[in-house]
Amino acid sequence: VASNKAPIGIFDSGIGGLTVVKAVMDALPGEDIIYFGDTARVPYGIKSMETVREYGLQITTFLLRKKVKMILIACNTVSAAAEPQIVERAQPVPVLGVVKAGSRAACDVLQPTDKVGVIGTLATVNSGTYEAAIQDINPKMRVFSKACPLLVPLAEEGWTDNEVARKTLEIYLADIKANNLNGLILGCTHYPLFKEPIREVLGNPDIKIIDSAESIAASAKAILVEKNMLNPKEKGNFECYVSDKPQRFQQLAERFLGNTIPRIELVSLEHL
């Protein structure tokens, strides 16, 4: 059994998962965090389920070698494609995925017969896992999904609040908006950067926006408290691993994490 001083492992296809790191740092400031971003193979959202599953398992093994006490799948695409397989590989280390965390959070804030929208990558939306996870909890909740493949590249270009972003959101949200939603799940770690323009385009302040990064951080905290596994430190360390140092990396990382990035270590894919 892992020590309570062991780090939490968090991973994503790229650096979007740093929004989850940020949420975990806010919720659990004493925890050491090890992050892996698969920047050499990003984006996962357009790849096949089989490929995404294989990549997710490789990264899980990498984190287990780092002796983590918990794994957070910060990537909706991996969470949708491979959560059961990762849970099995990681045993007895607990695994949380953004899909289940976001679905549970949506069911907590909405009524059982409400209508909820989900936006995510092509792979996440095509997998239907949000629908399944939500209807597991509330079989009567209606779920409307929409793939928004351009939002990740827009976020990485820093265009989260200009005319192109708003026009893109208008096109993507038109269908699901027509269903008079009660809530909308941001089913991709990049999407919290669009929270404000999404609110504007939805045009109805009563629609609850569920940020799966915040949801998974809250779930992680609940589990660590319950298992009596909180790190007693005042301020945790943060180690960041990537499989490639992409163009504009520093700038992008700061956009997501919202503060100075520590030293980044490059991990060759052969060592995964």
Added chain:
Amino acid sequence: VASNKAPIGIFDSGIGGLTVVKAVMDALPGEDIIYFGDTARVPYGIKSMETVREYGLQITTFLLRKKVKMILIACNTVSAAAEPQIVERAQPVPVLGVVKAGSRAACDVLQPTDKVGVIGTLATVNSGTYEAAIQDINPKMRVFSKACPLLVPLAEEGWTDNEVARKTLEIYLADIKANNLNGLILGCTHYPLFKEPIREVLGNPDIKIIDSAESIAASAKAILVEKNMLNPKEKGNFECYVSDKPQRFQQLAERFLGNTIPRIELVSLEHL
């Protein structure tokens, strides 16, 4: 020495290179073509030069095992990052890259003291290889480059002629337009899909648009004619290999190739 009946190998980071396949089919209808699209690791344009170089060499080795008589680097990013290394690896098989082909075509249609714009991915533009290749031929030509990272995802979403595409092009082209260009090189295999809206946004029909897909097909034909290596067949075969079958693959491939796609074979990355 390869037989004239050997196939031409063409590769790209993804399926954008199918625009080059189409141009080669038009220019050289008798040639057999083997295409490799690295769809498991697309896009290359945001990755580091070292990573792009490694991937390019792996694919070159794959094509050489297929006994190709010529290799066309249909990816501007690889062409910018690794052309000399690929030329060396492939010897004595001739290698052509889109960067040199596009640069030569630009110098052919423009005056030596003209001003030319280049648009491409972050990696292509940051590498400065178009500038170097053009000024190798015409040292007095002035070159203005602009990275347009959103155009690839827009093309893959099929948004090549809507309001979002036009607004995006207006933003990207504003700087270089201010330089009173005489020509513009489309330095990415996805960009020919935006030819019409680019013309509109440039707003000046005298600006010559250079499509590097057409340029490389013309260069390939010239070399095969010169070396007396044309395939005498009436109609060539087309074999298509990819490293992943991505979401919406068929639909996308048809968008690029403009006709029915043959059987696609999946190649595991371990076999590269």
